[in-house]
Amino acid sequence: MNKEVLIRLNGISKSFDGEPVLDNLSLEIHDKEFITLLGPSGCGKTTTLRIIGGFETPDAGDVFFDGKRINDLPPYQRQVNTVFQRYALFPHLNVFDNIAFGLRIHKRPDAEIKTKVKEMLALVNLKGFERRRVSTLSGGQQQRVAIARALVNQPKVLLLDEPLSALDLKLRKDMQNELKNIQHQTGITFIYVTHDQEEALSMSDTVVVMENGRIQQIGTPTDIYNEPVNAFVADFIGESNIVDGMMLEDYRVKFSGHVFDCVDGGFAKNELVDVVVRPEDVDVVAPDKGMLKGLVTGVTFKGVHYEIIVDVAGFKWMIQTTDFVAEGETIGLSIDPDAIHIMKKSEFSGMFGDYSSFSDELEKLSDVTEELEEE
Amino acid sequence: MKFLSKFYIGLIFLILYAPILVVILFSFNESGSLSHFSGFSLYWYKELFRDGEALEALKNSLILAVASSLIATLIGTLAAFSIARAKSKRYQRLAEGVSNIPMMNPDIVTGVSMMLLFVGVAGILKLENTLGFWTMLLAHTTFNLPYVILSVLPKFRQMDKNLTEAALDLGCTPAQTFFRVELPSILPGVVSGLMMSFTLSLDDFVISHFVSSPDFKTLPLYIYNQTAHEVKFSMYALCTLIIVVILALLIAVNVAGSAGDSRMRKKVKKAQGVSVR
Amino acid sequence: MKKRSVFERMAAAPHLLWSAIFIIAPLLFVVYFAFTDRNGSFTLENILSLSSYSHTFVMSLGFSLIATTVCFLIGYPLAYCMARMSERARNILMVLLMLPMWISLLIRTYSLMALLDNGGLVSAFLTSLGGKKLTFIGTDAAVILGMIYDFLPYMVLPIYTTMTKLDKRYLEAASDLGCNNRQTLFHVILPLSMPGVISGVTMVFVPSISTFYISQKLGGGSFDLIGDTIERQFKNAVTYHTGAAISLVMMILILISLAVMNKFSDSGEDIIV
Numbered sequence: 001m002n003k004e005v006l007i008r009l010n011g012i013s014k015s016f017d018g019e020p021v022l023d024n025l026s027l028e029i030h031d032k033e034f035i036t037l038l039g040p041s042g043c044g045k046t047t048t049l050r051i052i053g054g055f056e057t058p059d060a061g062d063v064f065f066d067g068k069r070i071n072d073l074p075p076y077q078r079q080v081n082t083v084f085q086r087y088a089l090f091p092h093l094n095v096f097d098n099i100a101f102g103l104r105i106h107k108r109p110d111a112e113i114k115t116k117v118k119e120m121l122a123l124v125n126l127k128g129f130e131r132r133r134v135s136t137l138s139g140g141q142q143q144r145v146a147i148a149r150a151l152v153n154q155p156k157v158l159l160l161d162e163p164l165s166a167l168d169l170k171l172r173k174d175m176q177n178e179l180k181n182i183q184h185q186t187g188i189t190f191i192y193v194t195h196d197q198e199e200a201l202s203m204s205d206t207v208v209v210m211e212n213g214r215i216q217q218i219g220t221p222t223d224i225y226n227e228p229v230n231a232f233v234a235d236f237i238g239e240s241n242i243v244d245g246m247m248l249e250d251y252r253v254k255f256s257g258h259v260f261d262c263v264d265g266g267f268a269k270n271e272l273v274d275v276v277v278r279p280e281d282v283d284v285v286a287p288d289k290g291m292l293k294g295l296v297t298g299v300t301f302k303g304v305h306y307e308i309i310v311d312v313a314g315f316k317w318m319i320q321t322t323d324f325v326a327e328g329e330t331i332g333l334s335i336d337p338d339a340i341h342i343m344k345k346s347e348f349s350g351m352f353g354d355y356s357s358f359s360d361e362l363e364k365l366s367d368v369t370e371e372l373e374e375e
Numbered sequence: 376m377k378f379l380s381k382f383y384i385g386l387i388f389l390i391l392y393a394p395i396l397v398v399i400l401f402s403f404n405e406s407g408s409l410s411h412f413s414g415f416s417l418y419w420y421k422e423l424f425r426d427g428e429a430l431e432a433l434k435n436s437l438i439l440a441v442a443s444s445l446i447a448t449l450i451g452t453l454a455a456f457s458i459a460r461a462k463s464k465r466y467q468r469l470a471e472g473v474s475n476i477p478m479m480n481p482d483i484v485t486g487v488s489m490m491l492l493f494v495g496v497a498g499i500l501k502l503e504n505t506l507g508f509w510t511m512l513l514a515h516t517t518f519n520l521p522y523v524i525l526s527v528l529p530k531f532r533q534m535d536k537n538l539t540e541a542a543l544d545l546g547c548t549p550a551q552t553f554f555r556v557e558l559p560s561i562l563p564g565v566v567s568g569l570m571m572s573f574t575l576s577l578d579d580f581v582i583s584h585f586v587s588s589p590d591f592k593t594l595p596l597y598i599y600n601q602t603a604h605e606v607k608f609s610m611y612a613l614c615t616l617i618i619v620v621i622l623a624l625l626i627a628v629n630v631a632g633s634a635g636d637s638r639m640r641k642k643v644k645k646a647q648g649v650s651v652r
Numbered sequence: 653m654k655k656r657s658v659f660e661r662m663a664a665a666p667h668l669l670w671s672a673i674f675i676i677a678p679l680l681f682v683v684y685f686a687f688t689d690r691n692g693s694f695t696l697e698n699i700l701s702l703s704s705y706s707h708t709f710v711m712s713l714g715f716s717l718i719a720t721t722v723c724f725l726i727g728y729p730l731a732y733c734m735a736r737m738s739e740r741a742r743n744i745l746m747v748l749l750m751l752p753m754w755i756s757l758l759i760r761t762y763s764l765m766a767l768l769d770n771g772g773l774v775s776a777f778l779t780s781l782g783g784k785k786l787t788f789i790g791t792d793a794a795v796i797l798g799m800i801y802d803f804l805p806y807m808v809l810p811i812y813t814t815m816t817k818l819d820k821r822y823l824e825a826a827s828d829l830g831c832n833n834r835q836t837l838f839h840v841i842l843p844l845s846m847p848g849v850i851s852g853v854t855m856v857f858v859p860s861i862s863t864f865y866i867s868q869k870l871g872g873g874s875f876d877l878i879g880d881t882i883e884r885q886f887k888n889a890v891t892y893h894t895g896a897a898i899s900l901v902m903m904i905l906i907l908i909s910l911a912v913m914n915k916f917s918d919s920g921e922d923i924i925v
Contacts, residue, residue: 055540075543082544088537092559102545105555153545380733387730388748391804394763395755397773401766409769410776454667460660470664473671476679479910480903481862483879487886487899488678494892495681517674520667550659578756580865585886598758599865611766614759621754625747 006031006156006189007052012061014047021047023213024061029157029191030206034183036192038200039210040236045193046161048210052191053159054078066156080157081150086166087142089134095121095145096130102153120148123182140171147182157189164199176203197237201225209233211348230343234276235352241282241317242353245275245342253342256312258291260335264342274343276353279307279320281339290332299327309355316356395618402611420616423609432597436577439508439593443515444572450516451523452565456553458524459531471524478521486585489514493586506588514586515576522575523568530564531557682903685896698897705881705898709905712878715792716860719799720807723856724849726800727807731848732837734808735815742816749812753805758865764801765869768794790872798866799856806855814848815841850913858906878902 007029014022022044029035037045050056051063054075063070070078081102089098099120103113121127124144134142143163150158160179164172180203183190194200200207201221209216209224209232217229228234231242245255250265255275267273287293294312305320310331317333325331405414423429454474461467477485489510497505538560542552558565580595587596594617601610689695702709734745752760768774768788775788788794822844826836864879871877878898885895 053540053544055543074548075540076546076548080544082541084537084541086535086537088535088541090538090541090556090560092562101542101555105546105551149541149545380736383729384733384737384745387726387804388745391752391801392748394760394767394801395752397767398759398763409766409772450666450670453663457660457664457667461664470667470671473675474667476675479858481858481906483862483864483882484682484899484903485678487882487895488682489674490886491681491685491892491896492674492678495684513674517670520670524667548659553659553663574754578754580756580758584883595756595758598756598762602758602762602869610762614755614762617759618755622751625751625754629747 004031005029006033006066007191008064009048009051010062010064012048012051012058012063014044014051014056014058021213022051022058025213025215026061027208027215027218029189032187032189033206034180034190034192034204035206035208036194036200036204037208037210038194038197038236039216040195043210044213045195045210049082049159049161049191049193052157053080053082079155080159081153081155082159082161083143083146083150083163085161085163087146089142089145089149091135093134094130095126095132095134095137098134098145099149099152101149106153116152117148120152123151123185124148124178139167140175143167143175147179151182151186151188155188157191160190160192162194163192165194165196172199179203201237209236211236227341228276228343230346230348231274231276231350231352232346232348234274234341234343235348239279239318239320240353241277241279241355243275243277243315244350245273247271247273247342251337253340256292256315260291260340261337262340262342263338264340267342267344272345274345274349274353276341276343277317277335277339279318280305281335282317282319282321283334283336284308284319284321284323284325285332285334287330287332290334292333292335294331294333296325296327296329296331299325316354318355398611399615399618402608402615404608407608419608419612423612428592429594429597429613432592432594435508435591436593436595439511439515440573440576443512443519443576444569446512447516447519447523447572448565448569451520451568452527452558452561454520455524455527455531455561456557459528471528474521474524476521477518478525482518482579482581483585485518486514486582489517489582490585504588506586508591510586511583511591511593514582515579518579518582519572519575522571523565526568526571527561527564530561534560682896682900685892686900689893690891698893699901701894702897702901705878708876708878708881709901711876712861713905715796715799715877716857719796719803719860720853720857722796722800723804723807724853727804727852728811728849731808731812731815731845732841734812746812749805749808753809757802760802761798761866761869764798765789768797768870789870790874794870794872795867795875795877798870799860799863802866803856803859806859807852810851810855811845811848814845818844853913854910857909861906862902 005028007027009025009027012022012025013020021042025044025048027048037048039045047056051058054070054073054077057071065078065080090101093101096117099117100113103116108116117130121129124147126141126144126148129137129141129145134145137145143166146163163179164175167175176199179190192200192204201224204221206218207221207224208218211232217224217233219227224233225237228237228240234240234242243255245253247253247267247270248259249269250267251262253260253262253264253273253275292312294310294317296308297311297316298309300307302320305322306324308319308321308325310317310319310333312333319333400412401409402419403415403417404412405416405418451474454470458467458470461470490506493505493510497503534557538556539552542556543549547555577593578595579593580599583593583596584599587593592600598610598613601607686698687694687696689697734742734749737745766772770787770789818841822840823836826840831839861877862879862882864877864883867875867877867880882895882898882902885898886892889895
């Protein structure tokens with residue numbers, strides 16, 4: 001990957017009505033990178049994007065673009081374009097005129113506008129839609145127009161603010177692939193905002209996990225998934241069992257009343273830590289063969305696997321297994337050393353990773369409220 | 376119950392329209408009587424147009440209505456824009472509140488207060504005969520303003536804020552954004568504000584009564600003068616003509632509106648058909 | 653948000669300037685004239701002299717309150733009946749209701765006068781019935797009738813609009829909870845249509861209390877409502893000081909009435925919520 005820094009955020013703070021939204025945030029974005037700002041609603045990801053777009057000015061800190069400070073540059077003089085959350089297509093213009101809008105503003109010759117818009121329509125698979133009114137397009141089509149409208153100006157950076165959140169699941173998957181392809185073809189830097197961790201992992205070169213106006217972790221999708229730095233990241237990215245543990249010495253950790261071998265080191269002797277075990281990394285074995293023993297309290301069939309909740313000495317684990325076990329059964333759990341990830345204690349310790357109150361309905365409900373809050 | 380409510384509606388509308396129908400009927404009455412219809416005649420219509428005064432008043436009314444509604448729409452639209460954008464809620468409320476004063480105040484107070492302004496300023500500047508077209512224009516623009524703001528402001532508030540940002544994002548300056556994106560999406564509000572101003576201006580009598588001079592008479596002022604002392608049947612003819620014109624306009628607007636609607640609906644249906652296929 | 657652009661700030665300027673010169677300044681002139689005498693020195697004489705007009709004020713207030721009440725009593729059921737018609741019928745009725753509002757008040761008052769005139773259809777009809785010759789023009793009733801006739805549509809329209817915008821689910825919920833039509837009307841529709849009633853009442857009361865044309869035409873020139881008095885002071889009198897004082901007092905009177913009414917509507921809403 002090209003390592004040239006294109007955008008540098010330096011100590012950005014921002015608050016709305018005295019409510020801090022961004023807290024001394026610093027971030028470097030490289031040229032031709034697909035970077036995703038990921039976090040729950042209210043974590044500051046959209047504000048970060050809007051500061052880069054020029055729609056908000058930071059209270060403190062600097063924004064550099066190509067080495068130049070652009071804090072006070074209005075949006076229309078920045079070399080970035082945005083794909084807005086609800087598309088923001090101009091209702092009084094048809095598809096062609098929407099896409100041609102930026103070129104017309106910059107007074108490009110008609111012939112050039114025509115060919116460029118045509119190219120863009122081909123790129124987003126909307127050939128022949130030139131004369132259609134935007135109100136007659138489906139959500140996915142509007143989305144494509146919005147992307148074309150931004151890309152046609154050949155910006156250095158494309159900002160995408162939860163662009164797929166209004167689409168249904170199937171369409172969202174298709175558009176994810178399409179966006180990834182477009183980014184490859186055009187070589188434009190994409191800064192992508194989403195609260196959907198799956199989307200972030202599957203599309204990005206770099207993922208920036210945010211919470212409480214601060215960056216929690218920056219890394220490649222595999223790093224973020226395999227080596228979360230704290231309980232928040234571990235819980236937000238995928239499913240995690242997070243238990244209190246104690247690092248007896250390098251490569252030996254004690255949790256749930258059992259001493260495990262592990263692959264992490266570099267902690268103080270007897271340091272209290274958070275231990276992360278992904279549900280898919282736990283093997284179900286006979287009760288006497290396991291390192292831990294627990295009672296199955298819930299079983300949900302998920303298609304590929306079963307999701308079972310296991311009570312191990314009062315702590316509820318979530319485990320994904322392809323073998324059926326019945327509710328009420330006592331089973332043994334076996335965990336390989338490389339499935340155990342050790343994290344330092346943080347402000348998020350003890351807040352996540354226990355499945356005692358878990359239910360699918362709750363999860364869905366919280367998704368809905370999240371979407372409502374975004375509006 | 377259903378019958379009773381129909382009967383009630385019918386009765387009230389009958390009472391509402393009876394006087395108007397009487398005026399229309401008796402404007403064609405041969406004799407100058409209000410109780411006996413003696414025969415059909417267009418005499419009063421000829422009488423009405425015998426001197427050019429009625430036509431002159433009509434011309435004045437139209438000039439005034441066009442000018443004042445255009446000015447009010449221009450200023451009011453910009454005002455609505457700045458009110459919708461204003462950061463402080465207090466300023467928003469203040470600006471709206473002040474411009475609503477002529478709407479809340481009885482017309483007579485607005486008329487009297489503007490008359491005092493014009494006369495007062497003229498007194499200070501030692502001018503004579505200040506009242507006339509210009510004072511009428513200022514007054515009409517003033518009472519039109521709140522109606523323009525009232526119909527445009529909600530459009531600004533309903534407008535997707537992302538549209539503005541999208542325009543800025545694509546390289547529009549704030550001024551370009553206003554004219555290319557915001558204005559087109561608030562256009563329905565602007566048009567209805569313009570139409571409302573136009574009709575209010577045509578219709579106004581009370582405020583005009585205080586800020587006008589005999590040299591510049593609008594249609595309502597003309598009617599008032601003509602009917603001040605006696606019943607004039609040529610005024611019945613004039614009223615009939617005005618009612619017919621208003622009726623024709625109302626019908627035209629409604630027909631055009633519903634025709635436009637159905638055409639739009641067809642278009643959308645067609646487009647949906649394409650996308651389904 | 654970010655700093656406001658020059659254009660955004662400039663857009664407000666014409667309106668602010670206009671409001672200051674043509675809305676605020678004229679009102680200041682009214683206050684100035686109300687509190688000064690012919691030589692421009694401060695005096696309370698104008699305000700104090702208004703006691704001789706107290707009869708005028710009381711009569712105007714009474715007339716417009718009666719007219720407003722009658723408009724409500726006629727207009728509310730009308731709006732209710734209209735709102736329950738089929739959509740087609742409602743569209744036609746709406747045009748019929750709007751049409752009179754588009755016809756100048758002068759013309760409508762003049763039409764009413766034609767109908768009620770001493771030589772007009774109604775009196776001719778009554779006379780032919782063998783009654784004695786009736787004089788209707790010039791009576792209190794004629795003036796109040798004129799107000800009702802002229803302003804009734806302004807009462808009906810806002811009430812009708814709020815009623816048609818009422819969420820149908822409230823009505824369904826009410827009948828689900830056991831309200832019959834009458835109970836639904838009094839317990840659900842009436843409270844929910846209060847905003848429409850308030851604006852209807854305002855739109856009838858304010859022009860009624862300040863009218864001069866209706867009382868001139870239908871009062872036969874012998875009536876002195878506030879509007880007539882102000883009109884005469886400004887069109888005929890030598891000085892404007894008394895007229896300004898009357899206008900000022902009327903304006904304050906109306907402001908107080910509106911404030912009281914808004915108070916009522918606020919507390920009304922509280923009860924609903």
